[in-house]
Amino acid sequence: xxxxxxxxxxxxxxxxxxxxxxxxxxxxxxxxxxxxxxxxxxxxxxxxxxxxxxxxxxxxxxxxxxxxxxxxxxxxxxxxxxxxxxxxxxxxxxxxxxxxxxxxxxxxxxxxxxxxxxxxxxxxxxxxxxxxxxxxxxxxxxxxxxxxxxxxxxxxxxx
Ligand SMILES: [Zn+2]
Numbered sequence: 001x002x003x004x005x006x007x008x009x010x011x012x013x014x015x016x017x018x019x020x021x022x023x024x025x026x027x028x029x030x031x032x033x034x035x036x037x038x039x040x041x042x043x044x045x046x047x048x049x050x051x052x053x054x055x056x057x058x059x060x061x062x063x064x065x066x067x068x069x070x071x072x073x074x075x076x077x078x079x080x081x082x083x084x085x086x087x088x089x090x091x092x093x094x095x096x097x098x099x100x101x102x103x104x105x106x107x108x109x110x111x112x113x114x115x116x117x118x119x120x121x122x123x124x125x126x127x128x129x130x131x132x133x134x135x136x137x138x139x140x141x142x143x144x145x146x147x148x149x150x151x152x153x154x155x156x157x158x159x
Contacts, residue, residue: 049074049132051120054112061105063112068101071116075124077136082119089115128152 051074056065072079079096087094087103090111094103103112124132126147133148136156143156 051075051116054109054116056109056112058106063103063105063107065101065103065112066099068096075116075120076132076134077119077123081123081136082116085119085123086112086115089118123156126150126152127154 052067052070054065054071055067056063058064068079068082072082075082083094083096083101086101090103090107092103092105092107094101096102120132123136123145124134126132126134126145126149128147129150129152131147131149134145135148137144137146137153145154145156147153
C-alpha cells in the first residue's frame with residue numbers, strides 16, 4: 001500500500017517537473033478564457049438584461065418599492081423618466097425618496113412589473129434587433145432610440 005502510494009506520488013512529481021500536463025492545463029485555461037470572450041455578445045447581454053421584479057409592500061395607502069434603483073440600473077434610463085412613465089401609466093401620484101419609490105395609492109406588484117416591461121419595450125429594447133444596448137437621444141425635440149448593437153435609430157412613438 002505504502003509502495004503503491006509512493007509510486008503514484010513519484011509519477012506525479014516526475015510529471016510535475018517535466019510539466020507536460022501543466023502546460024496543457026494552462027493552455028486549456030487560456031482557451032477557456034478566450035472562449036468566454038468569444039461567446040456571442042447577445043448571450044451575455046440577454047443574461048444581464050433581466051429586469052428584476054419589483055420588491056415592495058403596502059404601507060397605509062401607499063406602495064413602497066424598495067428595489068427601484070436596481071431596476072433603473074438595468075433599464076439604463078433616468079429615475080425621473082421611468083418615474084414619470086409609471087405615474088402616468090398607473091395613474092397615481094408618487095415620488096422617489098432616498099431609498100425607495102413610493103406610489104401614493106395601493107398598486108399591485110404585477111401591474112407595476114407589467115408597466116416596467118412595457119417601458120423597456122418602448123424605451124429600451126431595440127425594435128430592430130431586440131437588444132437592450134440603446135440610448136435615448138433627442139433631436140429637434142423628438143425622442144429617438146439609438147441602438148448601439150445594430151446602429152439603427154427609431155422614433156419613440158408618442159414619446
Ligand atoms: Zn438594434
